[in-house]
Amino acid sequence: MQIPTSLEPQRPAAGRSPADPAGLAVCARGLGKDYVHDWTRKVTRGLDGLDLDVCRGEVLGILGPNGAGKTTTLKILTGLLKPTRGQAWLMGEPVERTASRRNLGFLPEQPYFYDYLSGLEYLELAGRLSGLDHSTARPRAAHWLERVGLGDRPRLRLRKYSKGMLQRLGLAAALVHEPQLLILDEPMSGLDPFGRRDVRELILEQRARGVTVLFSSHILPDVEMLCDRVAIILGGRLARVAPLDALVADAGGVVEIRCASGHGFELPGECGPIERMERAGETVLRLADGAGVQRVLAALLRAGVPVRAVTPQRHGLEALFLREADAVDAHSTDGAARRSA
Amino acid sequence: MSARSRALTRDGRFAAAWATALATGALAVALAHTAARTLPAPRPLEELAYYPSGRFIEPATLGHAQSAADLAWLRAVQYYGEHRDTDNHFARMAHVFDILTTLAPHFTAAYAFGGFALAQEGRDFAAAERLMQKGVDANPTDADLAFEFGFLYYVKPGGRDLERAAEYFERAARLPNPPPMAARFAAFARQNAGELAVAYALWADVRAHSPNRYLRDMAEREMDAIRRAWAARRLELARRHLATPGVQLVR
Amino acid sequence: MSAFVIAHNTFRETVRDRLMAGVLVAGAALLAVTQIATPLALGEGRRLTVDLGLSSISLLGLFVVVLVGTSLVAKELDRRTIYNLLSRPIARPAYLLGKWLGITAALLALALALGGALALLLAWRGWMVSAASLAQGVYLAGLELAVVAAVAVMFSALSTPVLSALYTLGLYAVGQWSDDLRAFAAHFPPALGRIVGALADVVPNLPLFNMRTLVADGRPTTALHLALATGYALTYVACVLALGAAAFERKDFK
Numbered sequence: 152m153q154i155p156t157s158l159e160p161q162r163p164a165a166g167r168s169p170a171d172p173a174g175l176a177v178c179a180r181g182l183g184k185d186y187v188h189d190w191t192r193k194v195t196r197g198l199d200g201l202d203l204d205v206c207r208g209e210v211l212g213i214l215g216p217n218g219a220g221k222t223t224t225l226k227i228l229t230g231l232l233k234p235t236r237g238q239a240w241l242m243g244e245p246v247e248r249t250a251s252r253r254n255l256g257f258l259p260e261q262p263y264f265y266d267y268l269s270g271l272e273y274l275e276l277a278g279r280l281s282g283l284d285h286s287t288a289r290p291r292a293a294h295w296l297e298r299v300g301l302g303d304r305p306r307l308r309l310r311k312y313s314k315g316m317l318q319r320l321g322l323a324a325a326l327v328h329e330p331q332l333l334i335l336d337e338p339m340s341g342l343d344p345f346g347r348r349d350v351r352e353l354i355l356e357q358r359a360r361g362v363t364v365l366f367s368s369h370i371l372p373d374v375e376m377l378c379d380r381v382a383i384i385l386g387g388r389l390a391r392v393a394p395l396d397a398l399v400a401d402a403g404g405v406v407e408i409r410c411a412s413g414h415g416f417e418l419p420g421e422c423g424p425i426e427r428m429e430r431a432g433e434t435v436l437r438l439a440d441g442a443g444v445q446r447v448l449a450a451l452l453r454a455g456v457p458v459r460a461v462t463p464q465r466h467g468l469e470a471l472f473l474r475e476a477d478a479v480d481a482h483s484t485d486g487a488a489r490r491s492a
Numbered sequence: 493m494s495a496r497s498r499a500l501t502r503d504g505r506f507a508a509a510w511a512t513a514l515a516t517g518a519l520a521v522a523l524a525h526t527a528a529r530t531l532p533a534p535r536p537l538e539e540l541a542y543y544p545s546g547r548f549i550e551p552a553t554l555g556h557a558q559s560a561a562d563l564a565w566l567r568a569v570q571y572y573g574e575h576r577d578t579d580n581h582f583a584r585m586a587h588v589f590d591i592l593t594t595l596a597p598h599f600t601a602a603y604a605f606g607g608f609a610l611a612q613e614g615r616d617f618a619a620a621e622r623l624m625q626k627g628v629d630a631n632p633t634d635a636d637l638a639f640e641f642g643f644l645y646y647v648k649p650g651g652r653d654l655e656r657a658a659e660y661f662e663r664a665a666r667l668p669n670p671p672p673m674a675a676r677f678a679a680f681a682r683q684n685a686g687e688l689a690v691a692y693a694l695w696a697d698v699r700a701h702s703p704n705r706y707l708r709d710m711a712e713r714e715m716d717a718i719r720r721a722w723a724a725r726r727l728e729l730a731r732r733h734l735a736t737p738g739v740q741l742v743r
Numbered sequence: 744m745s746a747f748v749i750a751h752n753t754f755r756e757t758v759r760d761r762l763m764a765g766v767l768v769a770g771a772a773l774l775a776v777t778q779i780a781t782p783l784a785l786g787e788g789r790r791l792t793v794d795l796g797l798s799s800i801s802l803l804g805l806f807v808v809v810l811v812g813t814s815l816v817a818k819e820l821d822r823r824t825i826y827n828l829l830s831r832p833i834a835r836p837a838y839l840l841g842k843w844l845g846i847t848a849a850l851l852a853l854a855l856a857l858g859g860a861l862a863l864l865l866a867w868r869g870w871m872v873s874a875a876s877l878a879q880g881v882y883l884a885g886l887e888l889a890v891v892a893a894v895a896v897m898f899s900a901l902s903t904p905v906l907s908a909l910y911t912l913g914l915y916a917v918g919q920w921s922d923d924l925r926a927f928a929a930h931f932p933p934a935l936g937r938i939v940g941a942l943a944d945v946v947p948n949l950p951l952f953n954m955r956t957l958v959a960d961g962r963p964t965t966a967l968h969l970a971l972a973t974g975y976a977l978t979y980v981a982c983v984l985a986l987g988a989a990a991f992e993r994k995d996f997k
Contacts, residue, residue, distance in 0.1 A: 186997075229830040231996040233502060247502045249832045257830035263823045265752070267759045279748045280831045324827060502992070509836060509989035513982050520978035524948045527971040528925065531951075570926075 176242060176332050176363035177205035177228060183236035184223050184387075197223045199387045201237070205365055207331075210358050212378035212395075213367040214472055220387040221367040222260060225336050228365075229257045242332060253282055256325035260336040262317060266310030270301050270320055273309060274327050281328035288327075295323040300349065314341045322353060333357060335366035339373055351377060371469050383472060385479045405464040406444050408436045408451070416454035419446045433459065561596035568592055568602070572609050586610055586619040593626060603627030604640045611644055612739045620644060628660075635667035639674050646681060647737045654685035662694070676707065683714065684731050691730075692718045745833040746841040753845020757811055763849065766803050770857045773799045774864055789870040790959045796861035797880050797955045800854050804888040805915060807850060812895035813907035815842050825996060836988035843896045843984055847889045854885040873961045879969065880958040886976040887952035891915055893980040894947065897987035900994075917942075918949040947979055 184198040198220040205211050215221045226232040228239055230246055244251035264273055274292035283291060296302045299319040312320065318341050325333060338354075339347045347370075354364055354377055368374050374381060375395065382392040412434040418425055425447070426437040434456075438444060444461065451458055568588050575582050589606030593599065603624055611620035624641045631637050642660030645653040661678035664670050679694035692715055699711035714730075721730035757763060777795045781788035816839070819825040828838065858881035865872050894914050898907035917924075924943035928936045951972050954964050 226996070231826060231829060233993075233995060249834050252830060252832040255830065255832075257826075259823065259826040259830070261823070262827060264827065265756065265824055267756055268752075276748065276752055277827065277831070280745050280828060280833055282832060321827075505834075505836070506989055506992045509985050509992060513985035513989065516978045516981035516985060520975055520982055521944045523971055523975040523978060524944065524951065527948070527951055527968075527975065528922075531965075531968055531971065570923075 174207070174243075175204050175240070176207045176209075177203065177239070177365060179203040179224070179228070179237065179239040181237035182224065182227060182234050182239055184220075184227065184232060185235040196387050198227070198234075201384070201387075201389050203382060203389060203392070205363060207363050208358070208361045209379045210354065210364040210366075210377055212374035212381045213365065213384060214369075214371070214374060214381060215367070215384035216476070219384045221384050222336055223387075224384065225257075225334055225365075225367060229255065229334060254331040256281075256328070256330035256333045258321045258325045258333075258335040258338055260340065262321035262324075264309045264317065264320065266308060269306045269308055270296050270312070271305040273320065274323055277324040278327040281330070283328050291327050291329075295327045296320075298326075299323045299353075315343065315346050318342055318346065319349070322350065326353075326357070331362055333362055333364045333366075335364065337368060338366055339368060339370055347373065371472065383475050385476055388479075390475050390479055406438045407460075407462045407464050408438070408444070408447060409433050409459040409462075410436070410451055411457040411459065414454065414456040416451055416456050419443075419450050421446075437464075561592055561599060561602075564588070564592040564595060565599070565602060568606070572605075572613075576613060580613060582609070582614040582616075585614050586616060586623070589623055590626075593623065593630075597630040600627060600631055600634055600637045603637060607640065607644050611647075611649065615649070615739070617648060633667055635664045635670040635674065638664035638667060639671050639677075642674075642677065642681075646677070649737050649739050651736060652734060654681045655687075657681045658685060658687070658690075672702075675701075676711070679711070679714065683718065684734055686727055686731060688718050688721060688727060688730055744837070745831075746837040746844065749828070749833070749838055749841025750844035750848065753815065753842050754848045755845075757807075757846055757849035758852075760811060762807065762810055763853070766807055766853065767856060770799055770803050770853075771860060773803075774857075774860055778864070778868070788868070789865070789872065792865060792868070792870070793861070793872060793877070793959045794955050796857070796864070797884060797958060800857045800861075800881065800884045801887060803857070804850050804853055804884070805891060805912075807853065808846070808888065808892050808895045809908045809911055812846050812892050813899050813911055814904035815846060815896060816899040817902065817904045817907060820996070823996075829996065835991045836984070839896060839900060839984055839987050839991060842899075843893055843980070846892050846896070850888040850892060851885045854881055854888065857881075858884075871961070872958070873963055876954075876958045876961055876963040879964055880954050882969070883952040883954055883964075883972055886972055887949055890947050890949070890952075890976050890979055890983075891918075893983040897983045900987045900991050914946055915949070918947040921946050921948045922950045948975060951975060 180202055182198055182201040182203075183196070186195045186197050187193070188195070201220070201224060203224075213221050213224070223232065227234045228241060228246060230249070230252060239246045241251040242254055244253075268276065271292055274296055275288045278288035278291050279285065293302070293305065296305055299322055301316060301319060301323070309317070309320070318338070322335075322338065325335065333354075335354075338350050342350065351373065354366070358364055358377075364377075366377075378395050380392060380394050383390045410433065412429055412432055414434075418427075418436075421443070423443050424439045425443075426439075428435045428437070436447065438447060448458065448461065568585075571585065571588060572582070575585075585606070589602060589610070592602050593606070596602065603626070607620045607624040607627070610616050610623060614620070621644070624637075624644055627637050628634075628641055638660050642657045642664060645657035645660065658678050658681035661674050661681055665674035665678055675694060675698050679691050679698060682688075682694060683691035695711045695715045695718070699708050699715065702708050702711065718730045721727055774792075774796055777792050781791055816825075819828075829835065858877065862872075862874070862877060865877075891911065891914075895907060895911045898910045901907075902910070921943050924939055924946070928940035928943060930936075931939055954968070957964055
């Protein structure tokens with residue numbers, strides 16, 4: 152396997168130097184995609200200079216508004232789109248080779264299927280096309296159909312499936328050949344809370360088996376729950392990528408202490424600004440600076456105040472995301488107001 | 493990945509596909525040419541030929557009888573040409589023209605062409621006669637067709653049928669928009685068939701109505717010859733010896 | 744091989760389409776109708792039945808190609824079912840090959856079924872027809888359909904179902920005239936003649952697969968004819984599919 156010799160300056164992804172792609176589950180360097188309008192020949196930059204490294208066994212979430220380039224990135228990785236610039240590798244294989252997809256399970260956004268097939272037949276087809284032989288494909292198909300909760304009606308034609316059922320089937324199709332890398336585009340879309348829970352469980356299960364998972368989502372709570380690292384794509388570029396903890400820790404955190412009200416106590420000084428509120432039979436103290444938490448707690452305990460909860464308030468991914476988006480907007484040349492796509 | 497290995501993949505596959513297309517395409521063309529050379533030439537009319545009759549075909553054309561007739565016409569001409577150039581064997585020609593004229597009964601060129609082709613190269617005068625009769629029946633006011641029918645008899649291989657020729661020439665002359673030579677051909681045919689009285693009347697008509705001075709003079713001359721023949725009571729003086737028509741197929 | 748997996752799936756898709764059942768019924772009905780007409784045929788009943796029977800295989804097969812074949816790939820592109828396939832380790836040319844194999848298998852099955860029905864009908868009416876001749880006629884009709892199917896698959900990969908249907912039908916019609924084109928080319932001035940001749944070479948040489956006359960006369964054709972027809976069909980199909988593969992290779996699936 153050759154070391155990539157891109158002409159573009161290498162931007163190391165958070166903490167990693169450009170490495171032999173074979174060691175990484177996904178490696179992208181300088182990916183760019185231009186869309187040329189058929190008639191006007193106007194060029195739109197869908198993706199520009201994206202570098203990404205995904206280690207084996209990690210779960211990476213990709214966030215971004217509609218039209219930012221998430222789906223474009225995923226489609227380039229899965230061979231459905233040809234990048235205009237740059238290169239990418241999956242498990243060490245360049246994405247131009249069909250071999251790169253041997254160990255890949257892909258769930259496209261809004262998966263569509265052959266409605267004349269039954270669920271079992273479809274999974275068997277998927278398995279065989281991903282390299283399973285005839286004798287293995289059938290039992291695996293049955294197993295995964297069962298696993299996603301569709302096993303009770305294996306002969307039902309896909310045209311009778313509901314949206315949620317189709318989404319589950321898509322996931323099963325991505326998993327039937329037990330790949331080492333999962334790329335999921337909006338895996339939770341169209342699912343009710345039970346469905347989302349099931350998908351989360353599946354992803355965690357795969358992660359426990361050492362499978363690398365790359366998924367894009369709008370739903371920030373899901374990302375917070377599942378991911379080791381988060382990549383934020385805005386305007387066709389990678390804005391931030393970092394471990395989840397680091398990202399939200401960056402945001403700095405207010406700490407909230409809830410204690411019983413009706414007790415008098417004195418707050419120590421030098422704890423930074425403390426906000427005090429009475430709420431529903433409780434006193435809520437908000438410390439802007441988490442460093443003073445220990446001193447305040449000591450003071451409360453000395454005063455005999457029952458402490459109910461000590462909760463670090465993370466800014467959360469949403470706030471971080473919106474902040475990044477604003478930062479990108481501030482730097483963008485035309486200064487257009489950000490709209491939801 | 494080096495530029496070279498990238499070429500082996502995406503662009504390489506594209507180039508390989510084109511190369512395959514060109515190679516297999518060339519081979520296909522070679523095979524087609526071999527087939528054209530070595531296999532017996534498909535007879536285009538054979539498909540039409542064994543349909544039992546034009547009457548049956550017409551419903552099958554789903555309203556496109558005229559287009560079908562046009563196609564049939566093209567094929568008929570081709571058929572004629574092919575066989576004329578090769579074996580001079582026109583076995584199916586009568587049948588084909590029958591179908592063609594059933595599909596397009598007013599396609600007078602088809603009757604004329606078919607009639608002469610059958611009579612001459614096809615050596616089937618009876619079929620020619622039937623075809624022309626069909627044409628004249630379907631187009632009773634077509635003077636040109638009547639004239640052609642007369643001419644068919646006039647050049648009948650092996651022996652002109654002057655009476656019948658004259659009959660149709662006269663008929664043509666009486667119809668609206670007659671071909672200019674109908675009257676004089678009628679006169680000529682009658683005269684050489686020995687029917688001098690009728691001929692005389694016909695020449696008189698030509699002399700009276702022809703706009704062409706030469707023709708009027710010719711009519712006058714012929715009338716003169718007839719008068720002399722009558723006077724001498726020797727009819728053969730007014731008759732010309734006409735050669736017997738035959739068909740010579742020159743390659 | 745993934746092409747075979749796709750072929751099997753395509754065959755299944757074509758056969759499960761209600762159209763196929765309809766076409767089989769239509770074929771049977773056509774054969775029945777010919778029998779009503781045979782008394783009018785003045786003794787040519789056997790000829791009529793054979794010819795109409797073979798023609799119906801070609802025409803009904805063409806019907807299937809135009810309705811199913813031209814949307815085979817286009818439908819997948821439109822409904823995005825193709826993402827689930829091409830994100831797997833399948834080469835794009837293998838995908839097209841599989842599509843063609845599948846629909847051709849279905850067409851050959853149709854040809855066999857209708858050919859068998861025709862043979863039964865002839866036997867029932869007591870008309871003797873050379874079995875070899877009939878079998879060859881059906882085989883060549885099947886080859887013709889295979890060629891037209893390749894054209895349909897290629898257009899389907901490049902264009903919408905409606906346009907693909909039009910192009911395929913157009914090429915079919917001109918293909919039936921390829922012999923005439925070649926003959927005309929000889930009569931034109933050299934420059935134009937070369938263009939017309941080239942056109943005659945590019946369109947599929949469909950008269951090569953037509954032995955209806957011979958079958959109606961009960962005569963089998965030569966081994967040379969069968970060999971040339973088979974070779975031509977395979978090379979033409981390979982050429983057309985390769986062109987489709989080249990275009991498909993460049994395609995972005997947005």
